[in-house]
Amino acid sequence: MISIHDPKIIIALDFKDEASTMALVDQLEPQLCRLKVGKELFVRCGPALVKKLIDKGFDVFLDLKFHDIPNTVAAACQAAADMGVWMVNIHASGGRKMMQYAREAIEKSEHQPLLIGVTILTSLNRQDIAEVGLDIEPAEQVLRLAKLANESGLDGVVCSPLEVTELKQQIGSDFCLVTPGVRPAGSNIGDQQRVMTPSQALLAGSDYLVIGRPITQSNKPLEALKNILLECNML
Numbered sequence: 001m002i003s004i005h006d007p008k009i010i011i012a013l014d015f016k017d018e019a020s021t022m023a024l025v026d027q028l029e030p031q032l033c034r035l036k037v038g039k040e041l042f043v044r045c046g047p048a049l050v051k052k053l054i055d056k057g058f059d060v061f062l063d064l065k066f067h068d069i070p071n072t073v074a075a076a077c078q079a080a081a082d083m084g085v086w087m088v089n090i091h092a093s094g095g096r097k098m099m100q101y102a103r104e105a106i107e108k109s110e111h112q113p114l115l116i117g118v119t120i121l122t123s124l125n126r127q128d129i130a131e132v133g134l135d136i137e138p139a140e141q142v143l144r145l146a147k148l149a150n151e152s153g154l155d156g157v158v159c160s161p162l163e164v165t166e167l168k169q170q171i172g173s174d175f176c177l178v179t180p181g182v183r184p185a186g187s188n189i190g191d192q193q194r195v196m197t198p199s200q201a202l203l204a205g206s207d208y209l210v211i212g213r214p215i216t217q218s219n220k221p222l223e224a225l226k227n228i229l230l231e232c233n234m235l
């Protein structure tokens with residue numbers, strides 16, 4: 001069996017129910033990829049499905065982007081850690097104290113997931129953030145929040161592949177960068193705006209690539225995954 005020591009591809013399980021999720025997951029191999037469970041799937045299927053994925057041997061990124069008062073976020077992160085997930089994320093704009101509390105809560109847990117920050121959502125442009133009172137270029141705010149996340153003890157941030165080079169330079173190579181907005185050459189970019197291919201994103205310094213539809217909507221998902229791994233010289 002082919003096995004990758006540290007699978008770099010995180011497949012976004014953007015499904016509505018357990019049956020369609022498992023129809024895909026049953027074709028995948030935990031030695032080749034990790035899985036991301038987001039808000040919709042979690043709200044519909046809950047911790048039981050996350051547990052099922054973990055029991056099948058997959059590392060799970062619980063993408064719930066917590067943002068609340070420090071105590072509440074810390075408790076939610078501890079619950080995620082207790083569930084045994086591999087990665088969990090919180091909004092860096094929740095502030096230093098919220099991030100520090102989350103870090104401390106995770107450290108008290110038996111399982112210690114990677115704790116990742118969300119900076120400025122890529123769906124927001126200059127005007128959108130001005131409307132909520134941030135009179136600043138989005139890229140500048142991303143860097144500010146990423147630095148604050150690093151100082152507050154987070155392991156890294158989610159960012160666009162186009163922000164990777166700058167963030168690695170400014171914060172350091174150990175700061176983990178998780179990048180959606182990745183499309184294999186020749187595939188449909190869908191609603192993503194600014195994309196890089198998997199190999200370009202890894203070359204720029206992305207640590208993990210979040211890829212959804214190019215794999216989940218493929219007729220042959222395992223083959224689609226393997227083609228991406230081959231393109232990146234990871235198979």
Ligand code: C5P
Pocket residue numbers: 012013014038121122123158180181182190192210211212213214
């Ligand atoms: O199908 P696709 O490859 O576009 O899926 C990307 C995944 O990454 C989705 O789950 C999407 O919600 C998530 N994501 C994103 N852009 C961000 C943050 C998260 O595409 N800035």
